[in-house]
């Protein structure tokens with residue numbers, strides 16, 4: 001009987017991003033069946049993987065060892081009811097496999113007896129043939145083929161993954177992610193950059209209602225919002241209160257920029273990070289009960305001690321309660337002046353937003369070029385992190401055209417390039433002749449028609465850049481621009 005594994009589970013098992021596997025499927029080096037990978041095919045396509053490496057077991061042991069603090073252990077391991085339910089399911093699988101094995105054993109005994117019986121009255125030639133078949137069967141049953149040992153190791157790894165995390169598919173968008181530890185469905189979705197509808201995140205508002213299409217979920221947090229009996233009968237749950245027991249399919253709306261309401265939130269300054277005299281970042285911590293819903297690339301209004309300004313968000317929606325805005329030090333900007341001089345940790349910040357529609361086209365499988373002009377790096381950083389969390393693009397190239405503030409997060413960009421096979425970083429030093437720089441960049445892309453381009457900078461820089469890219473073959477509809485001087 002064949003053992004089929006979903007592509008995303010294979011990605012976890014072999015330690016490769018999903019888009020790498022998709023590329024292998026496209027090039028014919030990995031065969032799939034209805035989006036699933038057969039165990040034999042997995043072993044064939046990844047001969048170099050050490051399936052007997054018990055990294056996942058070690059990870060769990062390490063977590064336990066380090067988890068002298070109960071809170072850490074609670075967060076890293078699934079909720080105990082969920083764990084029991086998953087163990088039950090594994091127990092069921094084990095019992096079914098054992099029953100099947102017993103049945104096959106009985107069939108083999110019957111076959112052996114039957115051959116022996118037939119041998120008694122057979123001609124010499126048939127007797128010899130039956131004897132050979134019987135010897136073949138007995139020999140093969142007695143020894144374990146090397147592939148079976150590998151298959152056993154893969155299945156063992158897969159079982160551990162299934163125990164520690166459940167796979168979630170969102171319909172109709174097709175987003176996929178894993179729920180690790182004791183995360184709820186909502187927490188895991190946000191951590192993976194999937195923008196589902198929600199409000200309070202603690203069971204009061206009902207905004208995170210969704211329907212379970214298949215699979216089993218378990219309530220892990222009590223909630224005050226009351227679901228009607230008809231909703232419960234239809235499989236409706238609150239994503240902020242439930243965790244998956246096994247692999248589930250959930251029907252829920254994934255928000256686009258225009259679906260996300262403008263929110264007002266009172267938060268705290270977590271820290272001020274001054275990169276250099278021209279540029280600083282404000283790190284904000286939203287309250288546990290009121291996180292900010294936004295998409296990568298959007299902007300927010302921030303107000304502290306009577307001064308305010310609207311800036312690009314530089315963090316990822318997957319960053320939990322952390323929000324980062326990057327602010328250039330301009331003499332006419334009172335908020336920037338406060339940031340560089342008086343703002344301090346724990347100051348109260350009023351947030352309003354998000355604004356803007358400079359967001360990822362999540363339906364596009366095309367390779368992406370990111371163009372950041374100076375402080376336009378902030379929304380580009382947010383988009384890049386969001387694209388990484390969604391594992392969206394086949395490849396990402398970042399061109400950062402510096403202004404006087406320089407490449408103030410150069411190390412971060414280099415770290416992305418080191419860590420990801422599909423990420424390239426090209427810093428461009430500050431030059432007055434922008435046209436010359438842009439002309440050089442487009443020359444590197446003779447096939448611009450295949451790409452999406454996301455660019456952020458001043459309206460003038462964007463107009464100039466768009467002209468170069470479109471002239472060299474980029475379809476106009478694949479140009480996405482976020483002007484940083486028109487917030």
Ligand code: FES
Pocket residue numbers: 198199200201202203204205206207208209225238239240241
């Ligand atoms: S987000 Fe409010 S009930 Fe789930």
